[in-house]
Amino acid sequence: MKYLNRKIGCIVFSVFALYIFAGCSPKMTGAVKQDTTLSGEGKRLEEAGLNYSGPEYTIGIITFKNKTRTPGLEQPATDTLATIVKSAGLEPIMLTEDEMREQEEMIKLQQTGAVKKGKKDAAEGFESIDFRVSGSITAYSEVEEGSDILVAQSKTQVARVQVDYGLVDIATGKRLLQKSGAGEYRKKTGGVLGFGSKSSADVGLRDGALRDALTKAMGEMIKELNSRPFQSKILMVDGKTIIFRGGERSKLEPGVKLGVYRPGADLVDPDTGRVIGKREKQIGEIMFKEHQNEKVSEGSVSSGAGFQPGDIVRAIK
Numbered sequence: 001m002k003y004l005n006r007k008i009g010c011i012v013f014s015v016f017a018l019y020i021f022a023g024c025s026p027k028m029t030g031a032v033k034q035d036t037t038l039s040g041e042g043k044r045l046e047e048a049g050l051n052y053s054g055p056e057y058t059i060g061i062i063t064f065k066n067k068t069r070t071p072g073l074e075q076p077a078t079d080t081l082a083t084i085v086k087s088a089g090l091e092p093i094m095l096t097e098d099e100m101r102e103q104e105e106m107i108k109l110q111q112t113g114a115v116k117k118g119k120k121d122a123a124e125g126f127e128s129i130d131f132r133v134s135g136s137i138t139a140y141s142e143v144e145e146g147s148d149i150l151v152a153q154s155k156t157q158v159a160r161v162q163v164d165y166g167l168v169d170i171a172t173g174k175r176l177l178q179k180s181g182a183g184e185y186r187k188k189t190g191g192v193l194g195f196g197s198k199s200s201a202d203v204g205l206r207d208g209a210l211r212d213a214l215t216k217a218m219g220e221m222i223k224e225l226n227s228r229p230f231q232s233k234i235l236m237v238d239g240k241t242i243i244f245r246g247g248e249r250s251k252l253e254p255g256v257k258l259g260v261y262r263p264g265a266d267l268v269d270p271d272t273g274r275v276i277g278k279r280e281k282q283i284g285e286i287m288f289k290e291h292q293n294e295k296v297s298e299g300s301v302s303s304g305a306g307f308q309p310g311d312i313v314r315a316i317k
Helices: 002-022 041-051 074-087 097-112 203-226
Strands: 058-061 091-094 131-149 152-169 175-192 231-238 241-245 257-268 275-291 296-304 312-315
Touching: 058 074, 074 091, 074 131, 074 203, 131 203, 152 203, 175 203, 257 296
Parallel strands: 058 091, 058 131
Antiparallel strands: 131 152, 152 175, 231 241, 231 312, 241 296, 257 275, 257 312, 275 296
8 A cells, every 4th residue: 555655656756857857948938930929910910911912012122210219220120120010911122231231342343343244333322213112110018917817927028119101102202101110029937936937138039029019000001002003104105006115013913094194294392382293184095915025015095186205194993
């Protein structure tokens, strides 16, 4: 009987020991790359990206300004935004100081012959930019929340960030969007009787909070860009055939009607004296037929006459 009791006692102790040491390994929730937050913005961005039907605009990204006392936030924010812009179906062009220096160095290497020129010449510059995004990080904090339930302990590290961001039309300099947004990221660790409940500094907290805030920002920018009709300019007129800048990146479907507008005199704001646009007059319509390549499309005249290069082409909604 004593042997049996001793054996049972050993089994109970072993089970209890396993329970204790199982709690020694940190239990974490959340994955930065999946943007796991209470808001579920990661999935919303994916849905917004799939629903984005506008042209594949090129977005210039300028380094975010860090207005907080926490160092090292500007570059992660800029890189994270570039990743989100790309995943949303747009094309990011980095306009950071580092990127510009690297481009200048490549031009020098090609000019000296140290690097041979291929089909592309660095001196030609970056791809033309349709819009630019700039912003600043205005607040950042990390806090730790804890709870004790009998022998179990858990701690949750929470990172919160506040960002200001703007979307600017390169052609006009007009800010299409200027907003503030917040992001949050949580990581939970757990343990038993004090084992495994320690948490250490983790850049994943910072990156997760930035990704959450910038994902929400991207969602707002997609809404704005989706609301804008396709617009371009005529490149060449050949009888009834109209060649205009667009191409496969425009995502136009055959049969779409486009209005043709003749830009006129400058429109000057009487209060500021600044030119805020041009007077436009619709002179006809064309129907989109096909794409010639990534950047050029072709249409045929439906109504109107006298079209010429430089006339504005805009989708009719």
